[in-house]
Amino acid sequence: MEVVWRESPSLALANGHGLYHHLPGVITAKTDYLFAMARKSSLWPLTFGLACCAIEMIGAYMAEHDLDRFGVVTWPSPRQSDVMIIAGTAVKKMAEPIKLLWEQMPLPKWAIAMGACATDGGPFQRSYSTVQGADQIIPIDVYVPGCPPRPQALLYGIIKLQEKIMAEASNRKAAV
Numbered sequence: 614m615e616v617v618w619r620e621s622p623s624l625a626l627a628n629g630h631g632l633y634h635h636l637p638g639v640i641t642a643k644t645d646y647l648f649a650m651a652r653k654s655s656l657w658p659l660t661f662g663l664a665c666c667a668i669e670m671i672g673a674y675m676a677e678h679d680l681d682r683f684g685v686v687t688w689p690s691p692r693q694s695d696v697m698i699i700a701g702t703a704v705k706k707m708a709e710p711i712k713l714l715w716e717q718m719p720l721p722k723w724a725i726a727m728g729a730c731a732t733d734g735g736p737f738q739r740s741y742s743t744v745q746g747a748d749q750i751i752p753i754d755v756y757v758p759g760c761p762p763r764p765q766a767l768l769y770g771i772i773k774l775q776e777k778i779m780a781e782a783s784n785r786k787a788a789v
């Protein structure tokens with residue numbers, strides 16, 4: 614029997630990361646890899662913005678940039694969310710609520726720091742009232758630079774997060 618191998622962009626991406634072809638129409642994969650594919654294609658960010666960067670984040674959800682096509686759907690509850698986007702200035706008063714919401718999110722979960730303020734305090738460097746970077750509150754996976762970053766920059770950050778999720782699944786060793 615001749616084995617026909619038709620490469621699609623998604624399979625090309627998957628090839629070498631735990632997805633194996635045996636026969637036409639037949640593939641096998643590690644469950645870690647399949648779960649990661651599902652997770653990276655259905656990221657639900659908790660919807661809250663802290664300052665001006667939030668407007669750019671909202672813009673990324675609108676029709677022109679359309680984050681829905683990446684499976685990214687905003688969600689107003691930490692219980693079902695798996696991504697926290699810190700969009701804006703985190704003042705010290707907000708640190709505790711951010712931490713509480715983060716702890717209410719189930720595992721696995723990821724965080725994006727959007728903008729200079731969330732990255733390292735930005736224009737509010739050494740301010741008495743501002744947290745000098747969201748990583749002082751929760752662990753951050755992706756930093757999106759800019760003041761403010763455009764929606765395209767957030768889109769790029771989300772693509773980087775998707776790549777990280779797949780890389781983590783590829784690197785995970787089988788449990789013994």
Ligand code: SF4
Nearest residue numbers: 665666728729730761
């Ligand atoms: S990085 Fe700039 S645009 Fe974003 S919240 Fe801070 S001051 Fe506003």
